Structures are given as structure tokens and as C-alpha cells.
Amino acid sequence: MRTICIMNHKGGVGKTTSAVNLAAGLSRKDKKVLLIDLDSQSNVGVSLRINSEYTLYDALTGKIPVENCIMNLAKNFDVIISKENLTKAEFYLSQQQNANLILKKMLERVSGYDFMLIDCPPSLGILNQNVLAFCKEVFIPTSTDYLGYDALMKMEKVVEEINKNYRHDLRITKVIPTLFDRRNKVCKQTLEDMKSHFNGAVSVPIRTNSKVREAPKYGKSIFNHAKSSSGADDYQQLVNEVLEMGSLRVTEEIVN
Secondary structure (H helix, E strand, C coil), X not given: CEEEEXXXXXXXXXXXXXXXXXXXXXXXXXXXXXXXXXXXXXXXHHHHCCCCCCCHHHHHCCCCCHHHHCEEEECCEEEECCCHHHHHHHHHHHCCCCHHHHHHHHHCCXXXXXXXXXXXXXXXXXXXXXXXXXXXXXXXXXXXXXXHHHHHHHHHHHHHHHHHHHCCCCEEEEEEEECECCCXXXXXXXHHHHHHHCCCXXXXXXXXXXXXXXXXXXXXXXXXXXXXXXXXXXXXXHHHHHHHHHHHHHHHHHHC
């Protein structure tokens, strides 16, 4: 199972949009996906118009097993949502021993998926530290402007610190340029800077598209909302890239 946190401590970069559409796209390719919302703003639940009796907070605080929080949304597509009470989890975890490993140990019990995608809040609190200590990969959606690039470089340093402090091997395996406008010189220059620094890890840019922004209003992924849009094309290319990465990894393991 590939464990991927989707993270950027800068908000407004299309993080949840990328998480939802990547999860939906992978599930449509016959990959079993679990999408976990780690943000108390409940953006995943809002974007997909879903609700659940149990949330991630209930599992984190030991009220119920994490498996009981999983709800099926569609074929191959399961979700664990969060609500506002997740804000209390930071305090709860801070009172526990080995607070930075509680979520890690909980998620290690989950199996049966090809992909576990975790949509993370724009912060560097205990919850995100837990996730970074658990996942093997991090995808960073980032706007194609100066501030987006600056936040991306800071995220690189965060990953380095996590690996050092936890003796971990978390890797930035995909940078997802978002809000891309090919007519804008800043967007094009920022994209080139990303490609230069993150050799081979930068995905197809996700172009600015009204259909992508509309989809959450209808509780749908871009594939269900506007399958012929440029947004659907871009996210489909991203899905294909992610699947190709997995194939290359298997080949490398066989060779080694």
C-alpha cells in the first residue's frame, strides 16, 4: 500500500481539490483507495457531500476502532471524514505519551488498500507530524506563483527535519503545480523553477478551470461533474503519472 500525505502549510493551493480528484481518479482505475481528511474544516466531506456518524476524532481518542470510521463512497473509494471536533485532538494528543506516534500506530492497522491518501491541514501541528512520521510519500500541491514556490521550498525543509527527528525516509515524490495559467509569465517561470529544483517530480500543471472550482458545490469529483473539461484532463494525467510511478517502483524492487 502506498501511503501518501497531501500537504502544504500554505492554504489556498488546491490541496483538498487535488486529494479528492486524485482519489476519485485512482479508484476509477480499479485501485482501492482510502481518503482520510485530517482537517477540522471538513473540506473532504463538504466537497463530496458526505457525512458519517463516526469521524477520525473518535478513532484518535480511542472511542472506536479506526475501521469503524471508514465509509464507502463508491466502488474502490472509501473515506474517513473529520469534523470541527478534530481541533480538540491536538490537545488530546499533547497529553499522551509518544503523542507524535499515536496516529501512525492507528493507521498502521489499516490494510486492504492500494493507496491511502491523507489530506492534511495547512499547519505543522502534532497531527501533521504524526502523518509525516507515518507516510512514505508526500505530494505537495502548490500554486504557480512566487509565494507558492516559497512555501514549497519551506515544505522541503520540513520533510528534511521530520526524517532527521524520526529517522524516517519520507520522500517528496510529487509536486503538483496548481492554478496554472499558461498566459501568465509568472506561472510559466515558477513552473520552470519547480522543474529545475525537483528533478522529475513535478507533475502536469493543473490549469485554472471553472469546472474544478464548481465540482465541490455539487458534491462531485471533476470526473463526475465535467469529464470533458480541461480540469478532468489535467487530473487524469496526474492519475496516470502516479500509477506509472508505482510501476517503476515495482520494477526497481525486482531489479534490486
